Amino acid sequence: MTAAVGLPAPSFTLKSTKGATSPKNLGAPISLSDYRGKWLIFFFYPLDFTFVCPTEILALSDRYEEFEALDTEILGASTDSVFSHWAWISTPREKNGIAGLNFPLVADYTKETATAYGVLNEKEGYAQRGLFIIDPDGILKYATITDDNVGRSVEETLRVLQALQNGGLCPGDWKPGQKVLEVV
Numbered sequence: 001m002t003a004a005v006g007l008p009a010p011s012f013t014l015k016s017t018k019g020a021t022s023p024k025n026l027g028a029p030i031s032l033s034d035y036r037g038k039w040l041i042f043f044f045y046p047l048d049f050t051f052v053c054p055t056e057i058l059a060l061s062d063r064y065e066e067f068e069a070l071d072t073e074i075l076g077a078s079t080d081s082v083f084s085h086w087a088w089i090s091t092p093r094e095k096n097g098i099a100g101l102n103f104p105l106v107a108d109y110t111k112e113t114a115t116a117y118g119v120l121n122e123k124e125g126y127a128q129r130g131l132f133i134i135d136p137d138g139i140l141k142y143a144t145i146t147d148d149n150v151g152r153s154v155e156e157t158l159r160v161l162q163a164l165q166n167g168g169l170c171p172g173d174w175k176p177g178q179k180v181l182e183v184v
Contacts, residue, residue, distance in 0.1 A: 003117045009140040010116035014106035015082045039072035040134040044127035048088040056151040064102035074103040082107040
């Protein structure tokens with residue numbers, strides 16, 4: 001199954017950093033079905049310990065409470081191993097780490113999930129930057145894929161999430177609190 005807006009999001013079960021306190025208890029499985037009943041921001045990034053990735057991952061983490069207030073969870077994924085994820089979340093921010101991350105990372109080491117979501121760079125063997133908003137029923141509502149050199153906007157992600165949750169016809173540049181379009 002390939003990801004398509006308006007259809008059920010491709011399912012997955014991947015090893016994660018969820019609840020890990022050391023490398024010995026890494027790998028708790030996370031499945032898409034674990035997020036039923038909640039909105040999910042599911043995003044892919046190219047590689048751990050790179051340059052743009054920590055800026056956007058930490059931007060999402062630093063605004064986690066805003067997503068939580070919207071009944072939304074966040075889950076990050078790359079094709080790195082869960083051990084690489086552990087090393088990265090254990091590294092202080094000032095040393096290019098993402099210590100203090102407020103959501104788990106999953107390891108798509110087999111690259112099956114990146115393929116299903118259409119973000120695998122097959123030539124290089126890693127995921128491109130892809131961000132997906134999945135509704136509480138598991139339906140993919142939004143998808144964006146960007147070049148490796150361009151980080152994503154947390155502000156825009158929040159705006160799109162709120163527009164989707166609004167349920168109305170939201171015009172371009174709509175912001176929460178503004179009127180939606182009315183069809184007469």
